[in-house]
Amino acid sequence: MTEQGETGEAITILLVEDDAPTCWRLQDALVKAGYEVRSAGTLGEARSVLAGGAPRVLLTDLRLPDGHGIELIREMRQRFPDTEIMVISALGDEESVISAITVGATGYLLKDAFPTDIATTVRDLVAGHSPISASIARFIVRRTQGAAPNSAEPPPGPALNTARLTPREIDILWGIAKGFSYAEIASHLGLSKQTVPGHIKNIYRKLEVHTRSEAVFEAVQQGLIKL
Amino acid sequence: MSEIAAKAPIKAATKAPTRPRRRLIASRLVPYLLLQALIVIATILGLRLLQPNDPDDFALSGFSLRQDGVTLPVTLPHFTASRYSLDDPPLYTGSFTFRRGEAAAGWSVYLPRFSNAVEVAVDGVVVLDSRRDANANRPDRNTPQIAAIPASLLREGANEITVRLFVWGPLKGFLDTVYVGPDAALRPAYETRTLLFVTLPVVFSAWQSILAVILAIMWLMRRREPVYGVLAAAMVLGVVQAYVPPPVPPAATSRLAAVLLASAPIESALVVMFGVLFFGWRWPRYGMLLFVPGLVVFVVGLIGGPPLPRILFLVLGIPTVGLCLFLMAWVTATAVVRRQDAASFTIGCAVTIVLVCWVQDMLTVLEIVSNDRIFVSRLSYSAMLVAIGAGLTWRFARALNQVDSFAGQLVTRVREAEERLKASFVREEERARAAALANERTRLMRDLHDGLGGQLVSIVALSERGHEGATITDAARAALKDLRLVIDSMDDIGGDLMLALGSWRERASAQLRPHDITLDWRVATPQGLPLHPELRPWHVIQIVRILDEAVTNAVKHAQAHRIAVTIETLDASEGPYGLISVTDDGHGFALAGQGEAARAGQTARGLRNMGNRAARCGAVLDLSSDASGTRVRLQLPQRFPDSDAAAG
Numbered sequence: 117m118t119e120q121g122e123t124g125e126a127i128t129i130l131l132v133e134d135d136a137p138t139c140w141r142l143q144d145a146l147v148k149a150g151y152e153v154r155s156a157g158t159l160g161e162a163r164s165v166l167a168g169g170a171p172r173v174l175l176t177d178l179r180l181p182d183g184h185g186i187e188l189i190r191e192m193r194q195r196f197p198d199t200e201i202m203v204i205s206a207l208g209d210e211e212s213v214i215s216a217i218t219v220g221a222t223g224y225l226l227k228d229a230f231p232t233d234i235a236t237t238v239r240d241l242v243a244g245h246s247p248i249s250a251s252i253a254r255f256i257v258r259r260t261q262g263a264a265p266n267s268a269e270p271p272p273g274p275a276l277n278t279a280r281l282t283p284r285e286i287d288i289l290w291g292i293a294k295g296f297s298y299a300e301i302a303s304h305l306g307l308s309k310q311t312v313p314g315h316i317k318n319i320y321r322k323l324e325v326h327t328r329s330e331a332v333f334e335a336v337q338q339g340l341i342k343l
Numbered sequence: 344m345s346e347i348a349a350k351a352p353i354k355a356a357t358k359a360p361t362r363p364r365r366r367l368i369a370s371r372l373v374p375y376l377l378l379q380a381l382i383v384i385a386t387i388l389g390l391r392l393l394q395p396n397d398p399d400d401f402a403l404s405g406f407s408l409r410q411d412g413v414t415l416p417v418t419l420p421h422f423t424a425s426r427y428s429l430d431d432p433p434l435y436t437g438s439f440t441f442r443r444g445e446a447a448a449g450w451s452v453y454l455p456r457f458s459n460a461v462e463v464a465v466d467g468v469v470v471l472d473s474r475r476d477a478n479a480n481r482p483d484r485n486t487p488q489i490a491a492i493p494a495s496l497l498r499e500g501a502n503e504i505t506v507r508l509f510v511w512g513p514l515k516g517f518l519d520t521v522y523v524g525p526d527a528a529l530r531p532a533y534e535t536r537t538l539l540f541v542t543l544p545v546v547f548s549a550w551q552s553i554l555a556v557i558l559a560i561m562w563l564m565r566r567r568e569p570v571y572g573v574l575a576a577a578m579v580l581g582v583v584q585a586y587v588p589p590p591v592p593p594a595a596t597s598r599l600a601a602v603l604l605a606s607a608p609i610e611s612a613l614v615v616m617f618g619v620l621f622f623g624w625r626w627p628r629y630g631m632l633l634f635v636p637g638l639v640v641f642v643v644g645l646i647g648g649p650p651l652p653r654i655l656f657l658v659l660g661i662p663t664v665g666l667c668l669f670l671m672a673w674v675t676a677t678a679v680v681r682r683q684d685a686a687s688f689t690i691g692c693a694v695t696i697v698l699v700c701w702v703q704d705m706l707t708v709l710e711i712v713s714n715d716r717i718f719v720s721r722l723s724y725s726a727m728l729v730a731i732g733a734g735l736t737w738r739f740a741r742a743l744n745q746v747d748s749f750a751g752q753l754v755t756r757v758r759e760a761e762e763r764l765k766a767s768f769v770r771e772e773e774r775a776r777a778a779a780l781a782n783e784r785t786r787l788m789r790d791l792h793d794g795l796g797g798q799l800v801s802i803v804a805l806s807e808r809g810h811e812g813a814t815i816t817d818a819a820r821a822a823l824k825d826l827r828l829v830i831d832s833m834d835d836i837g838g839d840l841m842l843a844l845g846s847w848r849e850r851a852s853a854q855l856r857p858h859d860i861t862l863d864w865r866v867a868t869p870q871g872l873p874l875h876p877e878l879r880p881w882h883v884i885q886i887v888r889i890l891d892e893a894v895t896n897a898v899k900h901a902q903a904h905r906i907a908v909t910i911e912t913l914d915a916s917e918g919p920y921g922l923i924s925v926t927d928d929g930h931g932f933a934l935a936g937q938g939e940a941a942r943a944g945q946t947a948r949g950l951r952n953m954g955n956r957a958a959r960c961g962a963v964l965d966l967s968s969d970a971s972g973t974r975v976r977l978q979l980p981q982r983f984p985d986s987d988a989a990a991g
Contacts, residue, residue: 207827207830208827209830210834226853228819228823229853230853230857232856233853233856249849250842250846250849251834251845251846253845254834254836254842254846255834258834258835258836258837292845293841293842293845294839294841294866294871295844295845295847295848295864295866296845296864296866297864300866
């Protein structure tokens with residue numbers, strides 16, 4: 117069985133992970149699910165693979181021997197905007213995941229996830245569903261709550277601009293953070309269940325800082341930089 | 344140390360109250376009294392020395408007095424008997440010699456002192472009538488009079504001068520030496536007396552009125568210090584007395600005279616009151632008796648005929664003034680003994696001076712001392728009042744300065760205190776931060792030890808024994824799960840346990856998915872669980888571990904296919920509380936097979952653990968298990984305990 121995109125070609129995945137056993141594990145799960153997987157252990161290797169063309173999905177670890185995964189995500193986002201990007205994380209901690217989200221990643225994949233879960237996550241991602249974990253949603257909503265406009269020091273953790281989120285999107289995040297399913301959230305908020313993933317995708321878009329100048333603009337908006 | 348030292352003399356004083364105290368009083372009083380004696384002498388000398396000099400070359404002393412139809416030669420100064428009628432006044436007749444060639448300038452007649460009023464005629468023509476000048480008739484002022492003698496009146500050689508002396512009792516009439524001579528020779532002496540006895544009192548009165556206004560304002564702004572008000576009242580009375588012209592009998596407005604006469608005793612009583620209040624004592628109620636003589640004079644003056652109030656003044660008012668002066672002297676002497684400060688010394692000396700002046704006036708009135716009947720007590724009293732008023736104003740200004748410097752000191756003190764506070768706050772904050780960090784570290788250690796440590800050890804043991812696959816995997820997964828739980832619990836969830844349960848739901852679902860167990864998640868109440876601002880990470884860990892244990896039991900030991908988690912908020916009389924139930928459809932832990940004793944033991948330990956954890960959070964754990972499944976009911980407390988009571 118081979119997972120195929122809309123064009124009928126096999127879906128290509130670039131897997132960047134420096135720990136060989138973890139890499140094998142993920143690769144096995146993905147290959148078994150029918151994806152075409154190319155793996156890289158370093159940023160350099162990943163870049164040379166990318167020279168051969170854009171993958172459909174990029175799965176990358178953040179701490180790599182020759183650099184940080186964030187750089188790769190940023191490059192990827194600029195060169196291949198259509199590529200879905202996900203972070204591979206051992207713990208799924210907000211610190212690393214949120215900073216990846218702000219440069220364009222969509223959620224994270226736990227390194228010890230069960231093979232079926234790995235395959236499902238990637239399939240959903242390719243299908244346009246952006247998974248969001250309760251802890252990430254919690255981090256974001258806590259930030260929307262706690263962001264006092266004039267507070268002297270920025271809150272701990274990575275910089276995150278939640279100003280553009282709509283109240284509805286924040287409600288959805290609250291639901292996710294509290295462990296409600298999409299269906300439950302949709303019924304609480306009077307939405308159709310199908311629209312929830314779209315909202316979540318929007319949330320990811322809004323959290324993303326697209327360019328350097330925009331980053332500066334956001335920083336000024338948030339009062340992190342004083343001109 | 345100083346307190347003990349201060350107490351010792353008091354004790355001694357109470358044991359033997361008389362001797363040391365007497366010695367103290369004597370040691371303070373004697374120098375003061377000596378000083379006052381010196382001041383008395385100085386005052387008497389000063390009064391003698393400051394007696395204005397008159398041009399004796401032009402004195403006329405030999406007069407013939409015609410009184411009550413009798414004519415007799417007299418020498419001026421001369422006293423006549425007290426009279427109550429202005430009819431047929433004593434008539435002094437004298438003569439002087441005028442030489443036209445002697446001086447081109449005009450001649451004048453100069454009367455340095457008389458009481459109460461005079462009418463002077465030269466060669467039968469009246470040149471001066473003092474009754475027209477109300478102030479000149481006041482017996483308490485030593486107003487001199489001078490009148491130019493029209494040149495046409497003067498004859499070469501002997502001229503006749505007659506002085507009609509109007510007297511209204513009870514004081515005796517008095518006529519000082521009369522001077523007739525060139526105006527240029529007489530005028531300086533007249534000017535000197537005018538300056539001393541007319542202008543100076545006016546100046547004092549002006550000062551007094553200004554001070555009265557200032558003191559009245561002070562009193563109005565500081566009602567709890569009546570001392571200013573009392574002094575202001577005394578000054579106002581003095582000013583009124585000085586400026587209102589006394590009527591000349593037989594004027595119809597003699598009632599006014601009574602008011603003026605009453606002013607002196609009332610003033611002196613007010614001054615005594617001021618002294619008492621100024622030195623910080625309470626004005627005794629019977630002190631009001633001091634005002635009685637003044638008021639009696641006042642009332643009698645209002646209803647009685649003209650001579651009566653004056654007589655009353657003489658017998659009541661003046662002794663009252665004297666009494667008040669003595670009282671004042673006593674008050675100041677007491678203050679000097681007690682306080683030994685500049686204010687009491689100064690006022691004491693001033694009182695002594697006024698007292699000497701009063702005694703001198705008394706002696707003059709009683710004709711024991713002859714000093715040309717110059718009264719000085721009113722003048723000295725005015726000077727004293729002005730001095731006191733100036734002193735009070737000075738004290739007030741000094742108090743203001745003290746307030747200023749106090750405010751400055753206060754600002755500095757507050758700044759210092761603020762800095763100290765800031766420093767201690769920073770220290771305290773650091774200490775608190777360090778303590779919190781240490782606590783957190785301890786908690787983290789315990790949590791890691793409870794979960795991750797044991798699991799890693801178990802992994803090591805399993806690997807060493809050559810176990811393969813599933814068991815090691817399970818142990819490692821458990822370790823990872825626990826690590827995530829510990830990390831997760833560190834996050835600030837703002838007292839909302841639902842946020843922690845949301846993450847737990849994800850982890851539990853992931854855990855159950857390979858086992859094909861569905862996790863039914865039901866939040867019965869819209870808000871889920873009540874908010875607990877006191878919720879701490881260690882509470883969260885305990886609760887999540889209880890739930891983990893329940894799920895693990897259901898998976899491992901009960902072979903369940905469905906696990907349902909129900910979250911609801913129930914209302915009790917004391918308020919809402921949360922309830923989390925985990926129900927499975929397994930065969931229950933009580934029905935574990937006979938041969939699985941070890942596993943049963945493990946389950947029992949797990950259950951005991953769950954109970955302990957619940958107890959540490961103040962929650963109530965309720966387990967029920969039968970063949971149709973197990974139900975774990977975790978009833979959350981209304982308030983999570985602050986300290987980990989069961990941890991120690």
